Amino acid sequence: MPRDFLIIGGGVVGMAVAYGLARRGRRVTVLDEHDGSLRASRGNAGLVWVQGKGLGMPRYAELSLQSSEAWPAFAEELTARTGVELEYERRGGVDLCFDAAEAEARQEEYCALYATTPALAAMRWAYLDREALREHLPGLGEAVHGGTFSPWDGQCNPLYLLRALYAACHSLGVDYRPASPVDGVEATASGFTAHTPKGDVAAPRVILAAGLGARRLAPPLGLCGEVHPLRGQILVTERLPQSGRLPSPQIRQTASGGYLIGDVLENAGFDTGVTLETLHQLGRRAVAVYPDLAKARLVRSWGALRVMTPDGSPVYEASRTCPGAYNLSCHSGITLAAFHAEELAEAIDSDCLASLYGDFSGARFDVQATG
Numbered sequence: 001m002p003r004d005f006l007i008i009g010g011g012v013v014g015m016a017v018a019y020g021l022a023r024r025g026r027r028v029t030v031l032d033e034h035d036g037s038l039r040a041s042r043g044n045a046g047l048v049w050v051q052g053k054g055l056g057m058p059r060y061a062e063l064s065l066q067s068s069e070a071w072p073a074f075a076e077e078l079t080a081r082t083g084v085e086l087e088y089e090r091r092g093g094v095d096l097c098f099d100a101a102e103a104e105a106r107q108e109e110y111c112a113l114y115a116t117t118p119a120l121a122a123m124r125w126a127y128l129d130r131e132a133l134r135e136h137l138p139g140l141g142e143a144v145h146g147g148t149f150s151p152w153d154g155q156c157n158p159l160y161l162l163r164a165l166y167a168a169c170h171s172l173g174v175d176y177r178p179a180s181p182v183d184g185v186e187a188t189a190s191g192f193t194a195h196t197p198k199g200d201v202a203a204p205r206v207i208l209a210a211g212l213g214a215r216r217l218a219p220p221l222g223l224c225g226e227v228h229p230l231r232g233q234i235l236v237t238e239r240l241p242q243s244g245r246l247p248s249p250q251i252r253q254t255a256s257g258g259y260l261i262g263d264v265l266e267n268a269g270f271d272t273g274v275t276l277e278t279l280h281q282l283g284r285r286a287v288a289v290y291p292d293l294a295k296a297r298l299v300r301s302w303g304a305l306r307v308m309t310p311d312g313s314p315v316y317e318a319s320r321t322c323p324g325a326y327n328l329s330c331h332s333g334i335t336l337a338a339f340h341a342e343e344l345a346e347a348i349d350s351d352c353l354a355s356l357y358g359d360f361s362g363a364r365f366d367v368q369a370t371g
């Protein structure tokens with residue numbers, strides 16, 4: 001059956017957009033790689049996080065806020081369609097500060113960012129000292145100086161999100177093809193043809209949502225391939241009784257009770273491994289934050305590569321040289337999933353990406369791309 005869209009990449013970005021397009025009645029094929037491929041969507045921390053997003057690009061802060069507002073309905077709809085609980089909650093979150101200088105710098109950054117545009121005036125946040133934080137983070141250690149609290153922040157189980165997106169897409173007729181790595185995409189008279197070892201797949205429009213795969217696939221279509229890997233490592237404890245502690249980028253307790261400890265940024269090329277040195281640091285910091293974790297058993301760890309653009313903000317762009325080709329690269333695919341499934345999918349469907357989200361074009365990096 002002829003398809004309207006070909007999406008390359010079946011991570012959380014590609015699947016959220018596939019879901020959004022399929023809900024609008026579009027026929028979509030998704031081509032994805034293998035289980036062993038680089039997949040940020042399967043190694044992330046699961047935060048639906050707003051505070052601090054968009055430093056240097058207030059529009060990105062606006063989209064994060066917008067997506068956080070859309071998340072409750074998005075999660076509810078996905079669960080209703082698929083029966084998959086996303087373990088989503090939005091009780092607020094805290095980004096910790098470990099000394100006075102960090103606390104002061106953070107507050108200055110937030111004051112400047114949230115005064116930038118009228119839309120950001122809706123953003124609520126507050127700096128709380130250690131004593132005040134203990135109401136949200138019982139048992140907080142003396143090593144923590146304080147932290148920024150925002151009621152917009154939340155968390156989910158990112159693997160359940162992905163599973164729900166696959167199931168919802170399947171029920172809407174999306175043709176998801178795993179183990180179909182795309183060697184290249186060619187512009188043709190009638191649209192685009194993707195070449196895979198299993199054969200060619202064609203559609204009038206193509207969306208690259210290939211994570212780090214954009215480096216190779218995007219430039220030939222006049223799109224921006226400026227993404228690089230930035231490794232994170234995550235350490236997980238055994239399941240412990242629920243503490244009621246709000247999530248933070250440094251540590252969060254999941255719905256099943258385990259603590260997920262992370263928030264490191266490492267330039268390690270394409271190495272997805274873990275290192276004892278970093279895991280040791282993570283463990284030490286977790287105990288400094290919550291001393292009662294000193295005796296917690298550690299059950300697993302992993303490394304995963306972030307999909308980073310040069311300025312850390314998303315790239316959403318339509319090709320000027322190959323009309324009908326789009327590129328989506330972003331580091332906040334969980335947070336932005338609700339936005340991707342709704343407004344972003346709509347903008348692509350109506351071919352308004354460049355006019356509505358021109359600020360996010362890769363042209364801002366001044367490379368030979370896009371528009």
Ligand SMILES: Cc1cc2nc3c(=O)[nH]c(=O)nc-3n(C[C@H](O)[C@H](O)[C@H](O)COP(=O)(O)OP(=O)(O)OC[C@H]3O[C@@H](n4cnc5c(N)ncnc54)[C@H](O)[C@@H]3O)c2cc1C
Binds near residue numbers: 044
């Ligand atoms: C450690 C860590 C913690 C994070 N924490 C958070 C967080 O708390 N909250 C948040 O919002 N975000 C977080 N992120 C970021 C988030 O995970 C990413 O923004 C998101 O997963 C990006 O999704 P994606 O679909 O673009 O990329 P990916 O998940 O990498 O998916 C890209 C897909 O494209 C496929 N692909 C690539 N090339 C080809 C090809 N040639 N042919 C076919 N398929 C191809 C790949 O196989 C893959 O399946 C974190 C990331 C990391 C690494």
